Structure formats: structure tokens, C-alpha cells
Amino acid sequence: MKKNKTINNLWYTxxxxxxxxxxxxxxxxxxxxxQPIDWVGYLPSILTHYIAADTLxxxxxxxxxxxxxxxxIGRFIKYCGLVCALTFVFIVIFNFxxxxxxxxxxxxxxMGLALYFISKDEAV
Numbered sequence: 056m057k058k059n060k061t062i063n064n065l066w067y068t069x070x071x072x073x074x075x076x077x078x079x080x081x082x083x084x085x086x087x088x089x090q091p092i093d094w095v096g097y098l099p100s101i102l103t104h105y106i107a108a109d110t111l112x113x114x115x116x117x118x119x120x121x122x123x124x125x126x127x128i129g130r131f132i133k134y135c136g137l138v139c140a141l142t143f144v145f146i147v148i149f150n151f152x153x154x155x156x157x158x159x160x161x162x163x164x165x166m167g168l169a170l171y172f173i174s175k176d177e178a179v
Contacts, residue, residue, distance in 0.1 A: 065173065072170045073126045076139050079163060080126070084119035087112050097157075099149040118142075136170030143167065 087094040091112040125135045143164045150157045
């Protein structure tokens with residue numbers, strides 16, 4: 056009986072982590088497509104030097120929405136958690152001067168890492 060409760064708790068934990076990441080990434084991906092001007096300030100200048108900001112915002116939005124789809128599908132979720140964590144690491148690093156805003160992404164880094172550490176390679 057206790058083993059089933061542990062398995063259920065683990066399933067709900069993974070679900071909560073996935074939903075949290077889905078909501079954040081979906082909001083950012085959709086809103087940056089609809090209101091790109093609001094997001095341009097978070098782009099690293101090293102990238103906007105080579106790629107137009109509006110193109111880069113669209114690419115980042117598509118990337119975030121791909122992560123959302125990956126989290127929803129639930130295949131290889133362990134690796135998705137790691138990719139999500141690394142994504143938020145780069146957001147914090149490239150926007151360190153705006154830590155007042157991006158400090159929340161540090162929690163998202165650990166959500167992705169938690170998903171990585173508690174997941175196996177199979178679908179959830």
C-alpha cells in the first residue's frame with residue numbers, strides 16, 4: 056500500500072513540475088509573439104548584433120512553444136527538464152543586470168532540475 060502512495064506522489068510531483076513549466080513557457084512564448092516589443096529588452100546584445108531582434112524574438116518564442124509541446128507530450132521528460140533548466144540558466148546569465156526581474160527564473164531552473172532528477176527515460 057505504501058509503495059502505491061509513493062508512486063502516486065511521484066506522479067503528482069512530476070505533473071506539478073511539468074504544469075508549472077508549461078504555464079511559464081507558454082505565457083512567455085505566446086506573449087512574446089503577440090507583444091514582441093515588450094520582450095526585446097531581454098535579448099542578449101551579443102545576439103541582436105548578428106540577428107534582428109524581431110527575428111530573434113520569434114525564434115525564441117517558437118523554441119519556448121516547442122518546450123511546451125515536449126512537456127505536454129511527456130516523452131523523454133528527464134531531458135526536457137534539463138533543457139528547461141539550461142534555458143532558464145541562460146536567461147538569468149544574459150540578463151544578470153536585470154536580476155530584480157529575472158531572479159524568479161532561478162526557481163524555474165530548480166524546477167527543471169527537479170524534473171530531471173526524479174524522471175526516468177520513459178513517458179510520464
